[in-house]
Amino acid sequence: MTTTKPRILTGDTPTSTGLHLGHFVGSIENRLALQDQYECYFLIANVHAFTTLADKPSDIRANTMGIVKDWLAVGLDPSRSTFVLQSEIPAIAELTFLLAMLIPFNKVMRNPTLKTEMTTKDMGETYPFGFPMYAVGQCADILAFRPELVPVGEDQEAHIEMCRDVALKFNQLYCGVNNRTPPSEHHKAGGVFPIPSAKIGRVGRLIGLDGVQKMSKSLGNAIFLYDSPKDVQKKLNRITTGRQSPTEPGDANNVLMQYVDAFIAGKDPARAAEIKRRYTTGDNLGDGHVKQELGEVINALIDPMRARRAELETPAGEERVLGVIRDGIRKANIIAEETLHLAKKAMGLDFGRRTVG
Ligand code: ATP
Numbered sequence: 001m002t003t004t005k006p007r008i009l010t011g012d013t014p015t016s017t018g019l020h021l022g023h024f025v026g027s028i029e030n031r032l033a034l035q036d037q038y039e040c041y042f043l044i045a046n047v048h049a050f051t052t053l054a055d056k057p058s059d060i061r062a063n064t065m066g067i068v069k070d071w072l073a074v075g076l077d078p079s080r081s082t083f084v085l086q087s088e089i090p091a092i093a094e095l096t097f098l099l100a101m102l103i104p105f106n107k108v109m110r111n112p113t114l115k116t117e118m119t120t121k122d123m124g125e126t127y128p129f130g131f132p133m134y135a136v137g138q139c140a141d142i143l144a145f146r147p148e149l150v151p152v153g154e155d156q157e158a159h160i161e162m163c164r165d166v167a168l169k170f171n172q173l174y175c176g177v178n179n180r181t182p183p184s185e186h187h188k189a190g191g192v193f194p195i196p197s198a199k200i201g202r203v204g205r206l207i208g209l210d211g212v213q214k215m216s217k218s219l220g221n222a223i224f225l226y227d228s229p230k231d232v233q234k235k236l237n238r239i240t241t242g243r244q245s246p247t248e249p250g251d252a253n254n255v256l257m258q259y260v261d262a263f264i265a266g267k268d269p270a271r272a273a274e275i276k277r278r279y280t281t282g283d284n285l286g287d288g289h290v291k292q293e294l295g296e297v298i299n300a301l302i303d304p305m306r307a308r309r310a311e312l313e314t315p316a317g318e319e320r321v322l323g324v325i326r327d328g329i330r331k332a333n334i335i336a337e338e339t340l341h342l343a344k345k346a347m348g349l350d351f352g353r354r355t356v357g
């Protein structure tokens, strides 16, 4: 089947059993909105999960199943889009090695996203060689599908920039694309890779419950889409803002107000403005009240997703997820193998062609 739609590639790492609100506003909303206009590839980065969880392979396996269940629960549709299991796409691993030759080592080590992750995830000096490698691997994840757009949260911008740089270099070095050719013209000018752009979500960086770091699977500061209504409220109730009373003017940018912007403003702008006015002027609106209102809105948003996820937590659900993963492996390998073939040909490595089925 051929299609003329432009492509999207994006994905999640199975470092936890499901998706959180940050994923939703940072990337999932865009995936849902663009699912029909684009040929979409959603990648589950299960190899990259080993960068921090190498000693917990059974967790990574369960997390992989969990993330795919959440994808189905939010409405990503495997009959329209392809779900890509990274560990079964050999072309990605091969491209990683080939692209690694075009990215200076020091540039990888200076990548601000990696640096932030090393600090916030407390990785110390003993992180594995594979950890910085994942940044190169992510360039291969993306480029293997030759997409034009990559819907991600802000934290991924540095990675997408690196991916663009390596694609430009590849096209110039091996495909004869002139170094004055603008990125948007590279593919037309004979480059194997279109130069992909990041598409940042409605909320590029949803703050975590700690009010400091971004909401993150690995940092224990997340509300998951499958959390029970009670757990959602409990987690919100534990947020601290340092505000002493409802008559003390509150900080317009604290975590609660950021959540009002993220979850109430879109649906009910007048209510969000009223909350913010009263909160910041000390007009008798307590943190407890705001947390309650946020709990209701967030629960209403995730209720249907939670219900669909629960339906998948059955033997039949597990089978369905495995079926979707297997189907995706087959479809994804067709495209990724084609890309690898084009890349190897450009590099003079086209001695013969294997088949992966
Ligand atoms: P980990 O802690 O293991 O890195 P994570 O919570 O950062 O997990 P990822 O799988 O790394 O999740 O990210 C998946 C996608 O969700 C990426 O596009 C990322 O930019 C986006 N994303 C993750 N957290 C947030 C957030 N707090 N706000 C907006 N987007 C986010």
Ligand code: MG
Binding pocket: none
């Ligand atoms: Mg992350």
